[in-house]
Ligand SMILES: [Zn+2]
């Protein structure tokens with residue numbers, strides 16, 4: 510069995526307040542439990558609460574988790590310095606990023622994070638990749654303590670594009686794989702498979718007409734037959750097209766209709782809309798939910814605290 514729990518469902522920036530209380534205001538963070546292992550997707554502000562749920566007193570020890578980044582935009586990393594288990598000696602945290610950016614043909618390329626962003630802090634051994642990105646956001650003057658204040662056993666992996674990860678687990682191995690998606694600065698969608706079940710985490714992607722065919726096909730293949738597809742549906746179709754305002758084309762996000770089209774093509778069992786626009790309050794999300802269900806009946810809207818068993 511796979512269990513999925515949503516700790517942060519909002520895109521771009523956290524939205525605390527009464528008007529977003531039901532769907533939730535924290536930015537992207539999803540926990541997946543499979544075979545006795547904890548897998549975490551993105552470290553938006555929601556990861557603080559997840560750390561507390563894992564029983565993470567700073568000195569606790571015994572917490573073990575795998576953290577996968579879709580990409581390194583701020584709303585997906587800014588909770589990392591507040592993930593309690595990372596500070597506790599005896600805890601173990603494996604952190605995975607895929608350093609890729611799509612070229613105009615839709616093919617992933619390796620990117621490097623410039624050394625200049627690390628100039629004012631303690632020396633960072635590896636100035637590229639996911640470790641450097643975590644260190645950079647904790648450097649002075651942005652944060653009071655550096656990455657070295659985290660006393661857990663932290664291991665950082667820059668996964669070569671396309672490489673699948675196998676995690677040994679109690680009943681059956683957990684297979685984690687990814688494909689590149691269309692988003693400014695690059696992003697990947699992840700799939701977790703365990704014991705005949707699968708969940709796909711596909712956020713921060715634009716799946717419009719005109720998306721490179723290879724990218725769309727890659728996503729269909731990644732999502733095929735999944736029990737659950739978590740999908741970036743940040744905009745309504747009207748917002749995306751810019752009816753009455755301005756178009757969001759090229760901003761790197763999708764609509765529920767694009768999610769439904771992918772869900773149908775890949776024959777997934779259920780679709781979960783995610784990465785809600787900060788301007789979409791609870792009443793707006795309720796209306797969006799009924800529209801989305803009319804388009805694809807097996808649709809849920811991600812809500813902070815919601816737990817699904819696959
Ligand atoms: Zn985002």
Ligand SMILES: [Zn+2]
Nearest residue numbers: 580582692713
């Ligand atoms: Zn992004």
